[in-house]
Amino acid sequence: MTQERPNILLITCDQLRQDFIGAYGCDFIETPNIDRLAREGCTFTNGYSPNPVCIPARHNLITGLTARHHGFDDNYFGAEAKSCPYRLPTFAQILSDHRYETVAIGKMHFQPERRAAGFDYFYNMDELPRSREEDEYALFLKENGYGNLRSVHGVRTALYMQPQRSLVKTEHHGSHWVADRAIDFFRQNHGRPPFLMWAGFIHPHPPFDVPGDWADKYKGKIPPPSRTNTPLSTLARENIQLGCLEDEAALNRARELYAAAISFVDYNIGRMLEELERQELLDDTLILFLSDHGEMLGDLGTFQKFLPYDASSKIPFLLRWPRRVSPGSRDERFVDLNDVLPTLLDAAGADYPADYDLPGESVLAQSGVKNRAVQYIEHQRGSKRWCSLRDERYKYIYYYGDREQLFDLRADPGETTNLLYGGASAEAGEARDRLRSQLLRYEARYGLKGCVVNGDFKPMPPYELTPYYETNFPLFPEYAAPEEQAALGSYADELLAAIRQEPTVKLRRNHTAEILSGWGGYSGEEIDALLERAERQGN
Known part of the structure; x- marks a missing residue:
């Protein structure tokens, strides 16, 4: 048909x-x-x-x-x-x-x-x-005998990756x-x-x-x-x-x-x-x-x-x-x-x-107007923002609050060596200047407004390193009816069940105590009990 x-x-x-x-x-x-x-x-x-x-x-x-x-x-x-x-x-x-x-x-x-x-x-x-x-999937789980489950897509906080x-x-x-x-x-x-x-x-x-x-x-x-x-x-x-x-x-x-x-x-x-x-x-x-x-x-x-x-x-x-x-x-x-x-x-x-000025074009068109010889990418705002342009060989990255980078993807597809670190060669400098000039045009046209001023990237203060953990606990239990909350199991039990057959996970070494006490409200006694249970099962 x-x-x-x-x-x-x-x-x-x-x-x-x-x-x-x-x-x-x-x-x-x-x-x-x-x-x-x-x-x-x-x-x-x-x-x-x-x-x-x-x-x-x-x-x-x-x-x-x-x-x-x-x-x-x-x-x-x-x-x-x-x-x-x-x-x-x-x-x-x-x-x-x-x-x-x-x-x-x-x-x-x-x-x-x-x-x-x-x-x-x-x-x-x-x-x-x-x-x-x-959430239709969460309802499906409840209908199929998992009404006690908090972590519907695996245990996130303390076990994210x-x-x-x-x-x-x-x-x-x-x-x-x-x-x-x-x-x-x-x-x-x-x-x-x-x-x-x-x-x-x-x-x-x-x-x-x-x-x-x-x-x-x-x-x-x-x-x-x-x-x-x-x-x-x-x-x-x-x-x-x-x-x-x-x-x-x-x-x-x-x-x-x-x-x-x-x-x-x-x-x-x-x-x-x-x-x-x-x-x-x-x-x-x-x-x-x-x-x-x-x-x-x-x-x-x-x-x-x-x-x-x-x-x-x-x-x-x-x-x-x-x-x-x-x-x-x-x-x-x-x-x-x-x-x-x-x-x-x-x-x-x-x-x-x-x-609207669409940046894309149908990939079914073999002779369109989009320049497919380069690729523009962007992320974030302020000092955390970066934008990038790559062509067939080089990728140039401009960080508003950090050092710029250039990679030769033909020689170094894993992007292990920034060619601009410690002083660029003449060839790398030429590639950097060419891609930087093109990137400015893309950033001015498609990037966040105000990032390009007088034809150049807007100066920003250095971005300060801010390490963090994944600390998002399941949300729906907080909004569940009292009788549903009473039927939910323990987050600690789910955590231990998820890793029981994964002996490389050691809770005393992966910041679990820091995360659960700092963001989960767990007491010292609760954390000690969890860690002891984990050790008994090999985690």
Whole structure:
């Protein structure tokens, strides 16, 4: 069966770096279903996140605009939370107006969370839901016997990037749930108008709470992290503490579980593709697979996202659509999340209904106006802000409150050596000047207003190192009804259950006492009791 307009399936992972995918040359990981998308579609080898952190990247993706317009230069939570301006069109709104049936499943990270942003149906799975009632996955767990569970996506505070196991069965895990809901929709939608589905997996974003039957898939198979040869930026040094991985064994085990989380997502993507085939929908569906950003995972000695290095900012970007994309093709042009909205509108035959200066363009256009010979990335504000421009060979990074950096990605793809440290060669100086001049033009046009003054970067005071821990406890228990609160289990019990089969985790060495006393209100006696229980079970 062939229809004039394609169904559209956008599949996203959170915090998935490009080089942990088989189709991108990773020889130690198994991702057969993601690799299938590459084999049957186009692999964009230079995909990037234009702002490598969750909320900004996702608002770039859905609006096609930068923080200059939507306001999210970084994540904003709690008292600092803000809303995406209602006046900005989203690809879901536009396609809904063009009679697409639109559905969002899984992690979206909209703000406000329950604003569907143009989706007719919204099955939410947030990392930290404020209430069960606003989160379909949390309700699903309650209905399936986990009404006592506080940590619905693994134990976060004190174990954020620590090795751990899932507290729920494989078939109840969030990655499995996303595929289940997608499969249900494919079966129900068959024969109706074309659909737009965004299926958003949380993994491999930490916590790395992998189901037990997947947890040992990569034991002893992951290479060690890279090391830097020149000093890191202040922001990269600040991220080191987020790992709380105090020895090589724990670090290597966390890397193994990160890989296992990816393979489990891949398995569930395979289930989705099989159902599309069963319903004879596969070749009528444009499938775009990507992530919002990467994960340093100990490379260069640091962790998490927020950084301009490729481990943090370079993403998979795979497009399968037999009607217009040649199977097994590769495209070396620079593409990013800003290109998603124009690409989906192009495929659906829809026009952009506003006059904003879109930084992206449809990747289906072979001769467009966007300069795909360079890639612009930005993050944060004030002295913490940085922006970057790379071309085929060099990446230049300007930190408003720190030293600038230049990397030769041809000779040093791991970005281990800043060519500007200790004095630049004539060749490096020329590359720096050329890219800096171009970067100023991008920053003036697409960056936050006021960052370029009189043709140069606005001077800022030095950024001061401010190490911190992940200290977000589950939120919904605070808002639960008294009888539901009484049914909840102990956070300490969940913590111990998560690490029981992970002996590299040692609570006396990973700052657990400091975190639980400083942010969790635990008394000295409670912490001593927890640590003693952990030691008895080998942690």
